[in-house]
Amino acid sequence: MRLLQSLSRGLQTLDYLVEQAKPLRLTDIASYLGVDKSNATHILRTLVACGYATQGTDRRYAASEKMTSSQGSGPTAEAIVATRQQWQPVLKQLTRETGECSHMAVLASSQVWYVDKIDSELPLKVDHPIGSLGPLHCTALGKAFLAFGDAEAEQELKQFTPATLTDHKALATEISKSRDRGYAIDDEEFTSGIRCVAGPVFDEHGVMIAAIGVSGPTVRINDKRFEELGALVEKMCFMRE
Structure with missing residues (x-):
């Protein structure tokens, strides 16, 4: 590889x-x-x-x-590499089936850290470079950690677009919806014109270790397609528990 x-x-x-x-x-x-x-x-x-x-x-x-220390709160480098290797075929399948870019991220303190991606072959696509960081409260990958892991949102919720949730009560409501539907969404909350869905990746002990998701432009992802992508990500995540 x-x-x-x-x-x-x-x-x-x-x-x-x-x-x-x-x-x-x-x-x-x-x-x-x-x-x-x-x-x-x-x-x-x-x-x-x-x-x-x-x-x-x-x-x-x-x-x-x-x-x-074995008491560390985050995944070790070895665990990140193992998870990336195990789930990369799923990322490839997501991109193959959707035509959109897929990403994997791990929790890094109060942010998500992008550790893998499969690029879309379409000329208009979403790209979060490997090694980059993203906020928890307005990315689908970050919200997945809030909904299915033990992450907590920062006290100050920075606004990135007009759609960003900056009120903790509104964010809590959205996180509850994420748990109910089985996946988290970013509806132009981090970047205008971009929609994303993401779900949790659990280790053998049932602890969330990563999140995977699909991102694409709103010109291709209408409401119906948005729900279809979410259902696909949920299926891919939970079928491998």
């Missing part, structure tokens, strides 16, 4: 940080990866933002408690 370079380097960095007995300088990590300091900085900032690494006051980097 062809490994995505950005994800591969991120996981290499995590392994290196975990192996070291003391925090490392940026130059040490860049040298280990064989990349320049700019690329290493981007990787490390992403890992820090996702809660997998920390940066001390001396500007050195170390693995976070999430990586070094």
